[in-house]
Amino acid sequence: MIWKLIKKDIRRRIKQPAGYLMLIAMPVFFALLMGIIFGPKDSDDTLILVKTLIEDHDDSFASHFIINAFGSERMGNMFEVTPVDSGAGRPMMEDGKASALLIIPAGFGDSLLHQNPVALTLVKNPGEAFAPKIAEETILVMAEAGDRLIALTEGPLKTIRNRVDSKTDLTEAEMALMAIQTYRLIKKADRILFPPLIKLASSKENKESTSDRATVFAYILCGVLVMSLLFSLEILNRDFFFEQENHTLTRQLLATGIFRFVTAKLLFIYLSGMISFAVVWMIAIPLFGIGVTPVLLLRLAVFALVLMAGLTGVISLIYALARNRNQGQSIAPAVILGFSMLGGAMVPLGSMPGFIRSLAVISPVYWGINAMQRLVVEQAPIGDILQHILVLGLLAILFLVPSVFLQKRKLSQ
Amino acid sequence: MLQITDLTKKYKDLTAVDRISFQVNQGEIFGFLGPNGAGKTTTINCICGLLKPDSGTITLDDQDMIGGGNRVRQMLGVVPQEVALYEEFNAIENLQFWGGLYGLKGAAIKSRIQKLLDLTGLADRAKEAVKNYSGGMKRRLNMAAGMIHEPRLLLLDEPTVGIDPQARHQMLDTIRQIAAQGTTILYTTHYMDEAEQLCSRLAIIDHGRILALGTQQEIQQIVGENRLMKITGTFDKSRAESLPDKMKNLVLLSIQENEVLYSLPMKETTGTFLEMLIKSGFEIDNLSIREPSLDSVFIKLTGRELRD
Ligand SMILES: Nc1ncnc2c1ncn2[C@@H]1O[C@H](COP(=O)(O)OP(=O)(O)OP(=O)(O)O)[C@@H](O)[C@H]1O
Numbered sequence: 054m055i056w057k058l059i060k061k062d063i064r065r066r067i068k069q070p071a072g073y074l075m076l077i078a079m080p081v082f083f084a085l086l087m088g089i090i091f092g093p094k095d096s097d098d099t100l101i102l103v104k105t106l107i108e109d110h111d112d113s114f115a116s117h118f119i120i121n122a123f124g125s126e127r128m129g130n131m132f133e134v135t136p137v138d139s140g141a142g143r144p145m146m147e148d149g150k151a152s153a154l155l156i157i158p159a160g161f162g163d164s165l166l167h168q169n170p171v172a173l174t175l176v177k178n179p180g181e182a183f184a185p186k187i188a189e190e191t192i193l194v195m196a197e198a199g200d201r202l203i204a205l206t207e208g209p210l211k212t213i214r215n216r217v218d219s220k221t222d223l224t225e226a227e228m229a230l231m232a233i234q235t236y237r238l239i240k241k242a243d244r245i246l247f248p249p250l251i252k253l254a255s256s257k258e259n260k261e262s263t264s265d266r267a268t269v270f271a272y273i274l275c276g277v278l279v280m281s282l283l284f285s286l287e288i289l290n291r292d293f294f295f296e297q298e299n300h301t302l303t304r305q306l307l308a309t310g311i312f313r314f315v316t317a318k319l320l321f322i323y324l325s326g327m328i329s330f331a332v333v334w335m336i337a338i339p340l341f342g343i344g345v346t347p348v349l350l351l352r353l354a355v356f357a358l359v360l361m362a363g364l365t366g367v368i369s370l371i372y373a374l375a376r377n378r379n380q381g382q383s384i385a386p387a388v389i390l391g392f393s394m395l396g397g398a399m400v401p402l403g404s405m406p407g408f409i410r411s412l413a414v415i416s417p418v419y420w421g422i423n424a425m426q427r428l429v430v431e432q433a434p435i436g437d438i439l440q441h442i443l444v445l446g447l448l449a450i451l452f453l454v455p456s457v458f459l460q461k462r463k464l465s466q
Numbered sequence: 467m468l469q470i471t472d473l474t475k476k477y478k479d480l481t482a483v484d485r486i487s488f489q490v491n492q493g494e495i496f497g498f499l500g501p502n503g504a505g506k507t508t509t510i511n512c513i514c515g516l517l518k519p520d521s522g523t524i525t526l527d528d529q530d531m532i533g534g535g536n537r538v539r540q541m542l543g544v545v546p547q548e549v550a551l552y553e554e555f556n557a558i559e560n561l562q563f564w565g566g567l568y569g570l571k572g573a574a575i576k577s578r579i580q581k582l583l584d585l586t587g588l589a590d591r592a593k594e595a596v597k598n599y600s601g602g603m604k605r606r607l608n609m610a611a612g613m614i615h616e617p618r619l620l621l622l623d624e625p626t627v628g629i630d631p632q633a634r635h636q637m638l639d640t641i642r643q644i645a646a647q648g649t650t651i652l653y654t655t656h657y658m659d660e661a662e663q664l665c666s667r668l669a670i671i672d673h674g675r676i677l678a679l680g681t682q683q684e685i686q687q688i689v690g691e692n693r694l695m696k697i698t699g700t701f702d703k704s705r706a707e708s709l710p711d712k713m714k715n716l717v718l719l720s721i722q723e724n725e726v727l728y729s730l731p732m733k734e735t736t737g738t739f740l741e742m743l744i745k746s747g748f749e750i751d752n753l754s755i756r757e758p759s760l761d762s763v764f765i766k767l768t769g770r771e772l773r774d
C-alpha cells in the first residue's frame with residue numbers, strides 16, 4: 054500500500070520532469086562555474102606575473118573571498134598579490150612597484166548581501182601595457198561570474214522553485230525565458246571558459262594537472278550539492294500542502310489511513326533525495342573527470358543513505374511545523390541558506406571569520422560537506438567519517454520521528 | 467442500511483451538525499437537501515470517518531462506523547464536493563491509483579475501470595490528461611474514482627456544483643443508473659429540483675438541524691396544497707398582519723420591513739388575493755407565486771430561499 058502511494062508520487066514527477074531535472078542540474082552548473090574560475094590552471098608555466106596590490110577597506114567575507122581567489126592555485130601563478138594598508142597602495146603604484154591596485158571599498162560585503170550595486174576600483178599602472186590589462190580582464194570576468202551566479206539563483210531557480218509543484222505546467226513563455234536565461238549563462242560562462250588573456254598565459258597544456266582540476270571541482274561540488282539537495286527536499290515537502298489543496302489528501306486518507314500516507318510521503322521525499330544525489334554524481338564524475346573507484350562509489354552510496362535521512366529530517370520537520378504553505382516556503386529556504394552559509398556551502402569555511410568556523414558544527418550542511426570531501430577528495434575510508442555518520446543519523450531519528458507525528462496531527466484536522 | 471442517531475459535531479463554538487437522526491434504506495437514493503453551510507459536508511465527513519463526531523452513533527448494517535476501521539471503509543465510497551484527482555494523470559491512471567489503494571489489481575481492476583469509463587462516458591478520452599478535461603468530465607471521473615471499489619453505499623457530496631445544465635442532466639442520469647445497479651446512495655445537494663428528480667426519500671437540513679424528513683409526498687404535506695405568495699414593496703405592517711382575518715385559509719408565514727410571505731390554498735383564486743392587497747394599500751414592487759414544491763417547503767420552514 055505504501056509502495057503504491059510512493060509509486061504515484063514518482064510517476065507524477067516523471068510526468069513533469071522539467072523543473073525537477075533543472076534543480077538537479079543546478080549544483081553541477083555551480084561547481085562547473087566556480088571550478089573554472091577558482092580551480093587550478095592547466096599549466097605551471099606563466100608568461101607574465103601580474104603584480105597586484107589589494108587595499109581591503111571592507112575586511113568582510115566577500116573581500117576575503119576575492120583575495121583568496123587571486124591567491125588560488127589557478128590564479129596564484131599569474132598574480133602576485135600583496136595586501137596593503139589603506140592608502141598605501143597609490144604611492145606604491147607611483148613608485149612602479151606594481152602593475153595594478155585593486156581597492157575594495159568599505160561596505161562591499163554588505164552591499165553584496167543586500168544586492169545593492171557596488172563598485173571595485175582598479176588602478177592601472179599607466180607605464181605598463183599588458184599586465185594591468187590582465188588584472189582588469191580577470192576582475193571583470195570575476196564580477197560577471199559573480200553577477201551571473203546571483204542572476205542564476207534569482208532567475209531560473211526562482212521560476213523553477215515557484216513552478217515545480219504548482220498544478221500548472223510551465224508555460225511555454227516560462228520555458229522560453231528559462232532557456233534564454235540558461236543560454237545567456239552559457240554565453241557569459243564562455244568568457245570564463247575561454248578568457249582570451251588567461252588562455253594566452255596557459256597556452257602550454259600539461260596533462261598531469263587534470264586530476265588536480267577534477268579535485269577542485271569535486272571539492273566545490275560537495276559544498277553546493279548539500280545545499281541544492283536541501284532545496285530539492287524543500288520543494289518535495291510542499292507535496293504535503295499540494296495534496297491538501299488538490300483535495301487528494303482526503304481521498305487517500307479514506308483509503309489508507311493517515312499514518313501510511315505520511316510515511317509514504319516521507320519515504321518518497323527521501324527516495325527522491327537519493328536519486329538526486331546519484332544523478333548529480335553521475336553527471337559530475339565524467340564531466341569533471343573525477344577519478345572514482347568502485348570502493349569510492351560504495352562509500353558514497355552508504356554515506357548518502359544517512360545524509361539524505363538527516364537532511365530529509367531537517368526539512369520535513371520544518372514543514373511539519375509550518376501551519377500553512379506560506380510559512381513553510383518562507384521559513385525553509387531561510388533555514389537552508391543559514392545552514393549552508395554556516396556549513397561552508399557558499400563560501401569555503403577557510404575564508405570565514407574564526408567564530409563562524411567554530412559554529413559550523415551546528416549546521417548539518419557542514420557534516421555533509423566535510424564527510425563527502427573526505428570521501429571524494431581525500432579518498433578516506435568510511436571509518437574516518439563515522440562521527441559524521443553518527444551526527445547525521447542522530448539528526449535523522451531526532452527529526453524524522455517528530456515529523457511523522459506532527460504531520461499526522463496536522464493533517465487529521 | 468445506514469442508521470444515524472443523534473449525531474452532533476461542533477467546531478469550537480459552532481454546532482455544525484446538531485443532533486440529527488435519519489436512516490438510509492438499502493437500494494434507495496436518499497436526498498440530503500440544504501443551503502450552503504447547512505452541515506451537509508460535515509455529516510458526510512462524520513459518516514466516512516474523516517471527522518470524529520462529538521456525540522451520536524453511526525452504523526452501517528448494524529456495524530459501528532465510528533472507529534470502524536478498514537472493513538467498514540471498504541463498503542463505503544465517497545465522492546467529495548471538490549474534484550480530487552491528479553491533473554497530470556489520465557483517467558485510467560487516476561482510476562488505477564485509487565483502485566490500487568483499495569487492493570484491486572490485475573484483470574479485476576481493468577474490467578472495473580472499463581465499466582466505469584463506459585458508465586461515465588469517458589471511454590474515448592480515457593488516455594488524455596485530466597487537466598484537459600472540462601469541468602463536467604472532471605466531476606464524472608471524480609465520481610468514478612469514489613466508486614472504483616464497488617462500495618455498497620455511495621456518499622455523493624454536491625456532485626453537480628459548477629457544471630452546465632447539459633452536463634448536469636447527464637450526471638443525474640448516471641447516478642440513476644448507479645442506483646439501478648444496486649448501489650445505495652446518499653445524495654447531498656442544494657438544488658431542490660435535483661432532490662425532486664432523484665430521491666425517493668429525503669431530509670431537509672439547515673443550520674445543522676433536520677427540518678423535515680420523509681418521502682417526497684410526506685414532505686410535500688408540510689406546505690400541503692398551498693401556494694406561497696411573497697410580496698416585496700411598501701405596506702403597513704399591522705394591515706399586512708390582519709389580512710388573514712379577512713381571507714379564510716390565508717396564513718401569514720413571515721413578515722419583515724419590506725417583505726411578507728403568505729401561504730394560500732390552491733383552491734383559492736389569486737385574483738381575490740391581489741384585489742385585497744391593493745385595497746389594503748400595498749405598493750407592490752414584486753410579487754412571486756410559488757406552486758407547491760420542496761422549495762416552498764424550505765421557504766415555509768425557514769422563511770428563506772434555498773439558494774440564499
Ligand atoms: N473545519 C471547519 N472549522 C470550522 N468551521 C467549519 C469547518 N468546516 C465547516 N465549518 C462550518 O460548519 C458549518 C457547516 O459546514 P458544512 O461544510 O458542513 O456545510 P455544507 O452544508 O456542506 O455547505 P456547502 O453547501 O457550502 O458545502 C458551516 O457554518 C461552516 O462554516
Ligand SMILES: [Mg+2]
Pocket residue numbers: 506507508547623
Ligand atoms: Mg459541503
